[in-house]
Amino acid sequence: MRYSGLKVITEGLFGNKGWTPAWRDPAPKAEYDAIIIGGGGHGLATAFYLAKNHGLTNIAVLEKSHIGSGNIGRNTTIVRANYFLPGNSEFYSHSLKLWEQMESELNYNVMHSQRGLINLFHSDGQRDAFVRRGNAMINQGDDAILLDREGVREHLPYLDFEQTRFPIYGGLLHPRGGSARHDAVAWGYARGADQRGVDLIQNCEVTGIDIQGGKVVGVKTTRGAIRAKKVGIIVAGRSSQVAAMAGMRLPIESHVLQAFVTEGLKPVINHVVSFGMGHFYISQSDKGGLVFGGDLDFYASYASRGNLPMVEHVMEAGMTLMPMIGRAKVLRSWGGIMDMSPDGSPIIDKTHVDGLFIDCGWNYGGFKAVPASGWCMAHLMATGEPHEVARKLRLDRFATGHLLDEEGTGSQHNLH
Amino acid sequence: MRLTCPLCGDRDRREFYYYGAEDYLHRPVEGAPLADWDNYLHLRDNPAGVVRDLWYHEAGCAQWLVVTRSTVTHEVSGVELVAERTVGRAK
Numbered sequence: 097m098r099y100s101g102l103k104v105i106t107e108g109l110f111g112n113k114g115w116t117p118a119w120r121d122p123a124p125k126a127e128y129d130a131i132i133i134g135g136g137g138h139g140l141a142t143a144f145y146l147a148k149n150h151g152l153t154n155i156a157v158l159e160k161s162h163i164g165s166g167n168i169g170r171n172t173t174i175v176r177a178n179y180f181l182p183g184n185s186e187f188y189s190h191s192l193k194l195w196e197q198m199e200s201e202l203n204y205n206v207m208h209s210q211r212g213l214i215n216l217f218h219s220d221g222q223r224d225a226f227v228r229r230g231n232a233m234i235n236q237g238d239d240a241i242l243l244d245r246e247g248v249r250e251h252l253p254y255l256d257f258e259q260t261r262f263p264i265y266g267g268l269l270h271p272r273g274g275s276a277r278h279d280a281v282a283w284g285y286a287r288g289a290d291q292r293g294v295d296l297i298q299n300c301e302v303t304g305i306d307i308q309g310g311k312v313v314g315v316k317t318t319r320g321a322i323r324a325k326k327v328g329i330i331v332a333g334r335s336s337q338v339a340a341m342a343g344m345r346l347p348i349e350s351h352v353l354q355a356f357v358t359e360g361l362k363p364v365i366n367h368v369v370s371f372g373m374g375h376f377y378i379s380q381s382d383k384g385g386l387v388f389g390g391d392l393d394f395y396a397s398y399a400s401r402g403n404l405p406m407v408e409h410v411m412e413a414g415m416t417l418m419p420m421i422g423r424a425k426v427l428r429s430w431g432g433i434m435d436m437s438p439d440g441s442p443i444i445d446k447t448h449v450d451g452l453f454i455d456c457g458w459n460y461g462g463f464k465a466v467p468a469s470g471w472c473m474a475h476l477m478a479t480g481e482p483h484e485v486a487r488k489l490r491l492d493r494f495a496t497g498h499l500l501d502e503e504g505t506g507s508q509h510n511l512h
Numbered sequence: 513m514r515l516t517c518p519l520c521g522d523r524d525r526r527e528f529y530y531y532g533a534e535d536y537l538h539r540p541v542e543g544a545p546l547a548d549w550d551n552y553l554h555l556r557d558n559p560a561g562v563v564r565d566l567w568y569h570e571a572g573c574a575q576w577l578v579v580t581r582s583t584v585t586h587e588v589s590g591v592e593l594v595a596e597r598t599v600g601r602a603k
């Protein structure tokens with residue numbers, strides 16, 4: 097079924113009885129040409145582009161819970177292309193271009209809103225670093241505008257510019273940055289993949305990976321064994337467990353990241369604002385809730401909930417930056433499990449097992465990467481060759497020393 | 513979460529700095545093959561279950577601790593001083 101404005105109106109007139117489920121609920125077949133483990137944003141986008149770009153339609157996405165239950169439904173939805181290092185820069189630039197055509201490509205409203213992202217800075221040194229970053233973004237063909245303090249004030253008059261700890265010197269505005277509706281991205285790719293024949297199999301946990309003579313031959317699941325000559329591991333925070341089924345030890349440590357949302361308010365924050373010094377960022381959802389978050393809880397964890405010290409820290413940072421939000425009531429908070437890599441950059445690569453591929457290490461920045469990750473992982477699985485914008489996202493770069501440490505914080509997993 | 517430091521007693525999590533898995537105790541010897549450094553710095557078991565990791569009692573006795581805890585429930589089952597540890601000594 098194609099969605100359109102006309103369809104919404106006619107359905108509205110006739111009691112909304114004509115809508116059909118957005119995807120099927122098939123039973124797993126005994127064999128597929130390719131299997132994707134993990135029905136998060138990246139797994140679904142990979143399945144979609146395998147079908148759309150490479151004509152591979154006899155494929156299944158195996159999801160242990162339901163579609164959208166992982167980080168794809170837990171993130172704070174910032175979409176941006178403001179990376180600095182070659183390797184990341186071209187990848188996220190490609191991703192932002194795919195975002196800009198996503199809604200028409202999927203025939204799905206993902207509420208992508210390029211409202212502008214402003215990263216604040218608070219010292220001369222930080223300003224220099226942001227000038228350099230802005231130039232790297234422009235060189236990549238993306239957009240960046242340096243704002244001085246008065247420039248920031250025009251956009252964000254409600255900030256406390258004179259706060260004693262981190263007075264605001266200015267900001268880097270990325271006009272094409274913004275946000276989107278996270279669930280809709282999962283649903284849009286799920287529906288698009290299903291329409292092209294992909295089987296989305298929910299409540300199907302992969303419990304083993306079958307390997308014979310160095311080649312992958314299938315997977316074991318809670319719904320029986322399924323054969324396939326190509327398997328992609330795309331399970332975000334659970335990457336270490338699934339890779340261990342193929343005898344791999346990954347450069348990943350899993351950490352919890354929390355987020356918060358307030359009651360719905362009238363429009364008050366029109367951009368995405370990030371306050372790096374205080375570990376705080378915020379935007380306002382289309383429903384009116386202020387969506388905000390901060391840093392990791394800092395210790396390895398698989399509990400999808402956080403601890404109180406970080407709650408306190410995030411609230412304090414928010415109050416420092418924009419005291420006006422103190423009167424909003426926090427409605428909910430939650431946590432998601434992040435696959436933290438030792439250089440803060442992702443991995444899209446083959447493995448030592450023939451036919452087995454891995455896409456992981458998204459840290460807390462994998463939402464914006466969903467389309468490009470799917471695009472490049474599909475390219476890799478279909479052709480056996482890395483896509484040109486994902487060439488540097490190699491699994492062996494840690495062993496060879498070709499790290500992509502965007503923040504220059506060293507190899508400690510939780511510092512990125 | 514709270515940790516019971518062997519020297520200072522039961523303390524709030526905020527007094528401690530987290531470093532990472534106890535793999536950091538197995539620093540390769542000089543001249544060791546690069547694969548050993550990769551293991552030491554990057555590769556992790558990263559279990560959903562019991563883990564032994566390194567914490568620093570920054571706001572207390574300034575000792576490094578090996579904490580045995582569950583990454584799923586956050587339950588802590590043991591804290592020992594790195595200086596006096598009985599298991600996990602570098603080979």
Ligand SMILES: Cc1cc2nc3c(=O)[nH]c(=O)nc-3n(C[C@H](O)[C@H](O)[C@H](O)COP(=O)(O)OP(=O)(O)OC[C@H]3O[C@@H](n4cnc5c(N)ncnc54)[C@H](O)[C@@H]3O)c2cc1C
Nearest residue numbers: 134136137138160166167168171172174302432462463464
């Ligand atoms: C609080 C928070 C805020 C964030 N904010 C941002 C942001 O503003 N911008 C941004 O770009 N990114 C952000 N992120 C990061 C982003 O959400 C993730 O990097 C990204 O969603 C991870 O990829 P995914 O969508 O495929 O993961 P997931 O949705 O987690 O998908 C992985 C799936 O694999 C499944 N799975 C696991 N094990 C198995 C198994 N054995 N068998 C079958 N299935 C399995 C899981 O159930 C899960 O559904 C944030 C994350 C969090 C938690």
Ligand SMILES: [Zn+2]
Nearest residue numbers: 517520572573
């Ligand atoms: Zn102590």
